Amino acid sequence: MTDLFAPLPIAGGTLRNRIGVSPMCQYCCADDGRVTDWHLAHLLQRAAGGAGLVIAEASAVTRDGRITPGDLGIWEDAQFDGHARLAAAIAHAGALPGIQLGHAGRKASRGAPWNDGPAVPSWPTGSASAVPMGNFAPPAPMTVGEIEAVIEAFATAAARAVRAGYRLIELHGAHGYLLHQFLSPLSNRRDDAWGGGFEGRARLTLEVARVVKAAIPPDVSLWVRISHTDWIEGGWTTEESIRLAVLLKGLGIEAIDVSSGGIDPTAKIPVGPGYQVPGARAVRQGAQMLVAAVGLITEPAQAAAILADGDADVVLLARAMLRDPYWPLRAAAALGRMDAMTAPPQYERGWTALGRIAMDRAVAEAMHPA
Numbered sequence: 001m002t003d004l005f006a007p008l009p010i011a012g013g014t015l016r017n018r019i020g021v022s023p024m025c026q027y028c029c030a031d032d033g034r035v036t037d038w039h040l041a042h043l044l045q046r047a048a049g050g051a052g053l054v055i056a057e058a059s060a061v062t063r064d065g066r067i068t069p070g071d072l073g074i075w076e077d078a079q080f081d082g083h084a085r086l087a088a089a090i091a092h093a094g095a096l097p098g099i100q101l102g103h104a105g106r107k108a109s110r111g112a113p114w115n116d117g118p119a120v121p122s123w124p125t126g127s128a129s130a131v132p133m134g135n136f137a138p139p140a141p142m143t144v145g146e147i148e149a150v151i152e153a154f155a156t157a158a159a160r161a162v163r164a165g166y167r168l169i170e171l172h173g174a175h176g177y178l179l180h181q182f183l184s185p186l187s188n189r190r191d192d193a194w195g196g197g198f199e200g201r202a203r204l205t206l207e208v209a210r211v212v213k214a215a216i217p218p219d220v221s222l223w224v225r226i227s228h229t230d231w232i233e234g235g236w237t238t239e240e241s242i243r244l245a246v247l248l249k250g251l252g253i254e255a256i257d258v259s260s261g262g263i264d265p266t267a268k269i270p271v272g273p274g275y276q277v278p279g280a281r282a283v284r285q286g287a288q289m290l291v292a293a294v295g296l297i298t299e300p301a302q303a304a305a306i307l308a309d310g311d312a313d314v315v316l317l318a319r320a321m322l323r324d325p326y327w328p329l330r331a332a333a334a335l336g337r338m339d340a341m342t343a344p345p346q347y348e349r350g351w352t353a354l355g356r357i358a359m360d361r362a363v364a365e366a367m368h369p370a
Helices: 039-050 078-092 144-164 178-183 198-215 238-249 277-287 300-308 318-322 329-336 348-367
Strands: 008-010 013-015 019-021 053-060 095-104 168-173 221-227 255-259 291-294 312-317
Touching: 008 277, 013 095, 019 039, 019 329, 039 053, 039 078, 053 078, 053 312, 078 095, 078 144, 095 144, 095 221, 095 348, 144 168, 144 198, 168 178, 168 198, 178 198, 198 221, 198 238, 221 238, 221 329, 238 255, 238 277, 255 277, 300 312, 300 329, 312 318, 318 329
Parallel strands: 019 053, 019 312, 053 095, 095 168, 168 221, 221 255, 255 291, 291 312
Antiparallel strands: 008 013
């Protein structure tokens, strides 16, 4: 049984608990990919709120790999100073600073999700094959040279991220972005060494993992986010995810962040509380490695049960953290575990009082059960 508030030693340091802030795109850069005051305020709040791990949003490894012109980037040194400030702020607040590296492939060149209207591309996109995504323009099939350039871009971006102070690198291989586009037979129709059967479709993800691992020091943790299933017949499967995880583990990947879907907008996804946890459990058991569970994990007791039942080693929260950056501290109070959590000293007066109220309520309920 794993305690939600137990420390977790990993290559990049020790997480003070098993609660992480999942990477969430903010779409607020000024077409330059540079960290803004919004990013700093957004992630610093959540680090101060008690999370053990804070992962900065998907940062594009190339300019044309952005989802939108407002995406965060890490493809050039001009973006370095902002990332260094962001990583230092997260660490100062007590959380381990991480960053997700990504390339959108055929899902690039779009507007922010809150903008209505059709998807009008701003720049050409490339992917495994010329298979369009929804109402997007069809991408150009990437040449071998373009594939090799993307692999190198991931390695360069990872090395830059480490210099900036990030202690955990996560490769985005989920949600229908470029690495997932190569993994899934729904989007990869190639008949060369980068397509076809499992080995060809997995090659790009494995090559990116290999070169990134070689580009970063051993005391930085390397994770991969995957969609464990496409939720579509004939698509990527949980069984293939387990097989991929085993290979990634052999390359030195420390953990798999298990999500799902995103390759096709017509997928019928059974969304509900913890709907992706069974996938996390399957990968954890099948690959015998650390996994993170994510997806509609909202309640403290729910998160605690996921770890206690052995379904995952870490829980990552997204929308719940948008609603409440102090979710970890509230969870500790709700579960009677304020002994395991420390609020920033500037905020301690408020949280000490809340913990005392929760403890008094628990004692009262034990003495006078309903």
